Amino acid sequence: MEQNTVEFTAVLADDEYSVLEGVKTAIDWESLGIRIAALASNGHEALDAIIKYKPDLAIIDIRMPDLTGIQVIERCRNAGISTDFIILSGYDDFSYAKEAMRYGAKAYLLKPLNSTELTDEICRIFMERTSQSRHSTRRLYQEQFNFNFFNNLIDGKILESGIISRMLCDTQLPLSDSSCYVCAFIFEETLSSGTASFSPDPVLKQLNQEFAGEKCIFWKHDAKQLIGIFNTSSLIPFHVALRCLKSLKNAGLSLPLIGVGDTVSGLMECSYSYNRALTALTYQLYDSSSHIFTYETICSVPPKTRLSDIDYLPLFQYIVKKDRDKIKAYCDEFIDSLLYVPMPPPNYVYSLCYALFHQVQQEFSNFSHGEISEIATARDLYRFKQLSQIRQWLCDSFCQLSEFIDAVYGYASSKYAQVQENASKADDPIICTAKENIHSNITNHIKIEDIAREVHLSPSYFAIYFKNKTNVNLRDYLLTEKMEYARRVLMNPSASISDVAYDVGYGDYRSFSRAFKNVHGITPSDFQAKYRS
Numbered sequence: 363m364e365q366n367t368v369e370f371t372a373v374l375a376d377d378e379y380s381v382l383e384g385v386k387t388a389i390d391w392e393s394l395g396i397r398i399a400a401l402a403s404n405g406h407e408a409l410d411a412i413i414k415y416k417p418d419l420a421i422i423d424i425r426m427p428d429l430t431g432i433q434v435i436e437r438c439r440n441a442g443i444s445t446d447f448i449i450l451s452g453y454d455d456f457s458y459a460k461e462a463m464r465y466g467a468k469a470y471l472l473k474p475l476n477s478t479e480l481t482d483e484i485c486r487i488f489m490e491r492t493s494q495s496r497h498s499t500r501r502l503y504q505e506q507f508n509f510n511f512f513n514n515l516i517d518g519k520i521l522e523s524g525i526i527s528r529m530l531c532d533t534q535l536p537l538s539d540s541s542c543y544v545c546a547f548i549f550e551e552t553l554s555s556g557t558a559s560f561s562p563d564p565v566l567k568q569l570n571q572e573f574a575g576e577k578c579i580f581w582k583h584d585a586k587q588l589i590g591i592f593n594t595s596s597l598i599p600f601h602v603a604l605r606c607l608k609s610l611k612n613a614g615l616s617l618p619l620i621g622v623g624d625t626v627s628g629l630m631e632c633s634y635s636y637n638r639a640l641t642a643l644t645y646q647l648y649d650s651s652s653h654i655f656t657y658e659t660i661c662s663v664p665p666k667t668r669l670s671d672i673d674y675l676p677l678f679q680y681i682v683k684k685d686r687d688k689i690k691a692y693c694d695e696f697i698d699s700l701l702y703v704p705m706p707p708p709n710y711v712y713s714l715c716y717a718l719f720h721q722v723q724q725e726f727s728n729f730s731h732g733e734i735s736e737i738a739t740a741r742d743l744y745r746f747k748q749l750s751q752i753r754q755w756l757c758d759s760f761c762q763l764s765e766f767i768d769a770v771y772g773y774a775s776s777k778y779a780q781v782q783e784n785a786s787k788a789d790d791p792i793i794c795t796a797k798e799n800i801h802s803n804i805t806n807h808i809k810i811e812d813i814a815r816e817v818h819l820s821p822s823y824f825a826i827y828f829k830n831k832t833n834v835n836l837r838d839y840l841l842t843e844k845m846e847y848a849r850r851v852l853m854n855p856s857a858s859i860s861d862v863a864y865d866v867g868y869g870d871y872r873s874f875s876r877a878f879k880n881v882h883g884i885t886p887s888d889f890q891a892k893y894r895s
Contacts, residue, residue: 370395372418373399373401373412373415373419374398374400375402375403375431381473404429406429408431419447420448424453425451425453431447432462446491448484449467450475452472452473458470469483471483484503486507488503504533515629516583523539523628526539526628527539536578537629539630540627541594542593544589544632547589550747562582565616566582566588569609577595599656603622606620607654619654621639621640623635641657648749667700677689678725681764684765693756693757700714712743719759737762738762766821799813800813804866805847805866847865848878851865852890862874
């Protein structure tokens, strides 16, 4: 809603601070032309504030210390104060509501608070207060009320047809409760700041002018989406969508993607048509040049391939061998296998691609005892809108996983004698900081995530960076540093081998002894024995 000059006042009262703050922040009061005159945490404070400010509206808890909400209303009425009241209550008891209404409360709302319901009641109250005049804010209250109603309609929250009939009768909107369909207008373009680059008001104005006198309604649903409901006419829905695009183009406005839902028998079924319109829009995955996607596009043939049917053992081998060409070939073949029809359900493609990557990454993570950091997320995948982008994401993600595995563990036989020499060649400040952190925390069971955090890099990127700069696998370097620390400590004949093993992260002697021997060519007990003689 547009900003409005403050013309009304309100008092908010509740003995629960979290509820009071919730009411204060849940509503855009300024856009409704309302100023919060006072906040109260008990009945006496609420009564004093109402007597002092005589607000147009008071939102008050029914049970508070000192005075109840009902008592506050009663005393205000006895004092001749005409404030309208909305009662908040945690008690779903009709007797409470009946008593509140007897004293003139306009609404009785249950906690936890629903901000849409509260906004509806506020708008209803102020539409009534301004009904006998040409009040400048009445149109805004009506628009906000309509906005909430139609959002509830497409969300399937309107469950009685009588509510729709009353709404159409009261508002005289250019729409009838008869055969209709929903169009979803998605404006994908964004500014560098990430905010939508289109302004809804000029678009709504243009569409309302284009379809003036016809049975339809448009409104802003969120930051990048407008919605239109059209009663059926002689023009088929696809041509209506074309007309919308042509009108916006001629006006020099941003062009949206338009999803067209099924025609339904009445407004009660608009939620189905809306969801089908959104589903149709996902088929831009296969056609980046079109602006209109209708429900006829939606695939009705169920898929047959499941993740359990896929053999990903070859992919494991390609990842281990760092064979980028074969990783790409495997990913391309996998994507092609999902296209059991020319345009399968996009969500099926998204979900199978992410499921495959997550499964493979999880297998490596289990093998490495959880040391594999998250390479990619479902959010990364779902931001792509073209099939070619999904192919690239899948290939890049597996190649990055391969680089990470190689950087941390390596695949060739380790050459521990060269690790210190090679690693010391790097004078990169990030590498130096990382090595200092490793040396300082060698007995703190340090993990890759800890080191990466110290140099402000992600674990996967840091492991690859370390390998590229030092030509040493990070795991080999950590192992060598730990065994070098152990060697120095064990030069003391009285040092406990089990204590040293624990200090460098080993829970049992056998594993520690094997690692020590791999690095120094001698078991820790034999090494320590040399210093006892």
